Amino acid sequence: MKKTCGTCDMRGMLSFQILWLLSKKSMHGEELAEEIEKRRGAKPKAGTIYPALKELKNNGLIEGRKDGKIIIYELTKDGKSEVKRAKAYFVRSFKDIIISE
């Protein structure tokens, strides 16, 4: 994923954004990448998105079920509570930036 923001690449948001997207709708990897592209302007590469999904799966936050050649990921119970926690932290940290529209 290219550096879209000159000042800061806003790393460390990918896993959070994936979790949040999955809390709205179960999706497969490519679909997630496209949703992220809509928001960030750059599409995470395969080598970015799949390792991230693997990590989330290893942590028990998401699980995948095969559907033909694609794998649809959804939040686990732990994933659902984690996304709540993480979102609360995110909002607390950055809310005033967004509401200053």
Next chain:
Amino acid sequence: MKKTCGTCDMRGMLSFQILWLLSKKSMHGEELAEEIEKRRGAKPKAGTIYPALKELKNNGLIEGRKDGKIIIYELTKDGKSEVKRAKAYFVRSFKDIIISE
């Protein structure tokens, strides 16, 4: 700064948050660290905040003026336009997370 969020450490937001804070009010390093602590719950250490300030200065986005023993940082002209750009990117990327309150 400790990992406050289990899922993701939300790295890469520090420089942006500094720029944004300075767009509201000129501040010195310690003050910035305290403002960030209010939002994130953890205070960036000296070894985090000063290298970040140095980098922003090297990039011509902020400048410091000595005032006794403290150095008050403020945005340069470039810094002001950069914070606008970066904020637009941030809002585009994450707005729907916050408005889903």
Next chain:
DNA sequence: TTTCTTATGTAGGATATCCTATAGGTGAGA
């Protein structure tokens, strides 16, 4: 069955964030 396309996966490395630990500088007050 062969080819094309799409989705998934991994190895290896570049880069950036952020930390611990340490040290220097400056003003305040005894």
Next chain:
DNA sequence: TCTCACCTATAGGATATCCTACATAAGAAA
């Protein structure tokens, strides 16, 4: 002047993100 508190600063390294490049798998279509 001497100490104390606070702010600033840097070296060095741990860690995590994200990439490029390559490889695998599986359905679609000729």
